[in-house]
Amino acid sequence: MRIVFKIGSNxxxxxxxxxxxxxxxxxxxxxxxxxxxxxxxLIVSSGAVLSGAKRLGIKEKxxxxxxxxxxxxVGQAYLMHLYDTVFSNYGLNVGQVLLTRDVFSAKxxxxxxxAKNTLSKLLELNIVPIINENDAVAVSELVFGDNDFxxxxxxxxxxxxxxxxxxxxxxxxxxxxxxxxxxENVEEAFKYxxxxxxxxxxxxxxxxxxxxxLATTLNIPVIxxxxxxxxxxxSNLETKGTLFKPSKRKLRNALKxxxxxxxxxxxxxIDDGAVKALKEGKSLLPAGVKGVEGSxxxxxxxxxxxxxxxxxxxxxxNFSSEDIKKIKGKKTKEVRQLLKTTKDEVIHRDxxxxxx
Numbered sequence: 111m112r113i114v115f116k117i118g119s120n121x122x123x124x125x126x127x128x129x130x131x132x133x134x135x136x137x138x139x140x141x142x143x144x145x146x147x148x149x150x151x152l153i154v155s156s157g158a159v160l161s162g163a164k165r166l167g168i169k170e171k172x173x174x175x176x177x178x179x180x181x182x183x184v185g186q187a188y189l190m191h192l193y194d195t196v197f198s199n200y201g202l203n204v205g206q207v208l209l210t211r212d213v214f215s216a217k218x219x220x221x222x223x224x225a226k227n228t229l230s231k232l233l234e235l236n237i238v239p240i241i242n243e244n245d246a247v248a249v250s251e252l253v254f255g256d257n258d259f260x261x262x263x264x265x266x267x268x269x270x271x272x273x274x275x276x277x278x279x280x281x282x283x284x285x286x287x288x289x290x291x292x293x294e295n296v297e298e299a300f301k302y303x304x305x306x307x308x309x310x311x312x313x314x315x316x317x318x319x320x321x322x323x324l325a326t327t328l329n330i331p332v333i334x335x336x337x338x339x340x341x342x343x344x345s346n347l348e349t350k351g352t353l354f355k356p357s358k359r360k361l362r363n364a365l366k367x368x369x370x371x372x373x374x375x376x377x378x379x380i381d382d383g384a385v386k387a388l389k390e391g392k393s394l395l396p397a398g399v400k401g402v403e404g405s406x407x408x409x410x411x412x413x414x415x416x417x418x419x420x421x422x423x424x425x426x427x428n429f430s431s432e433d434i435k436k437i438k439g440k441k442t443k444e445v446r447q448l449l450k451t452t453k454d455e456v457i458h459r460d461x462x463x464x465x466x
Contacts, residue, residue: 111345112233112268113144116261116275117155121337129164133337134196140341141238142200149345150233152268154241154261155193161185186242193240205237208244214263216371226267233268258321265330266370273325273332274344275318280336281351282315293354296323300420320421322354323465328366329356361463368424369463372411376404376431378456385416388423388464393455396445399438406431414457414464425462428453 117137124130141151159178162185163169172178186208193204207228213221232239243260258275265273281289282299293299296319303316322332333344335351347353361369380388384398394414406412407430414422427434429449434456437445442454 111271112150113152113272113274113345114261114265114268114270115141115151115153116257116273117153117157118257118276118278119156119160120278121276122155122157122160127169129161129192130337131192131196134192135199136337137341138197138200138202141197142202143342144345145202145236145238147342147345152229152233152239152241152264152270153193154257154264155189156242156257157189158182158186158242161188161192164188189242190240197238203235203237204240205232207232207239207241209241209260209264210244214267214371215373216367217373222267222371229264229268258317259324262321262325262328262330263370265325266328266366270330272344272347273322273330275322275332275334276339277315277318277334277336277351279315279334280338281334281349282319289350290352291349293352296326296354299354324369326354326356327361327369327463327465329360331356365461365463368411368426368461369465372424374413374424375406375410376402376412378402378412378414378427378434380414380416380422382416385422388414388459388462391459393459394425394457394462395442395454396434396437396440396456397442399434399456401438402431402434404431408433412457414462421465423462423464425457427457428455 121133122130144151159172159181162181162183163172165184165188166181168181172181190204190206197204209225212218213225229239241260241264243257261273261275282293282302284290284302290302299319303319318334322334325332331347332354333347333349333351335349339350343349378399379401380394380398381400384394387398388394400417406427408428410427411424412427413424416422429437433449436448440448445454446452
């Protein structure tokens, strides 16, 4: 089994704000046992900004992007030193891999393949890749949402069999603050979401659920769990946290590319009736469209969102943004008359990924 672990900034520090060497040691011991059983492990780790702040004695999360990048430049070296020092006690070798968003773009297929080949070679050499966003050169402070989405993209890239996201919450919690052990429909889990992010992190449970929804759509099971987890048991999908089952629908590779590598050029906002229709596997018709954001052409990829702003999916449009504005809310007959077309769908179901 090939497993991707995602470690957030908040997991790397104790309640007193120190680097949690005990957790790193437990992680190293668990990885050793998993690898001894024949499993391959990759770790997507945040913490460069946190580590840089610790080294320089800065106690509060910086707000200035340039300062964050500078702290990341200092902290990434320290972060890798920590992983190398702790993991070497368990006979593990680690390798640093820094990625930027453009690696996961259909326009940069060569970069994607090069990164994939590098990770494959590291695994072949029995090395544990420690993967992070290249924060020192990132132009946006929230590119990957505390690396939750980066972990999903890496899981897709390496054909992972399981994604494990460590969280200070220990898993998804219900209204009674109890861990929900199993989730078969990620959409229903959003009702439990509380809060956003942590002291040095940028994620929070909403980010983790949105990333989980994408992963399960890609047929990758996800576990959200905490520091007290029995790491070797994760390979059996046994957890003290929450297991999210993968979607039963098998996506064609072309749709997986749309879901992960294609950058959306705009948004199409749809009503509740259209959301229900998409969940049932139907195409998106003009009658269900409420609005459009951004400027895009026929054949571009767009995100599909409901009226609350929740992303429902992504797909390839049959009409430009200007044409969709003209036909939104209209019936098929009116659309054909207005645009002189035989097309019925704004997005055909064969060219759409629904994250539900």
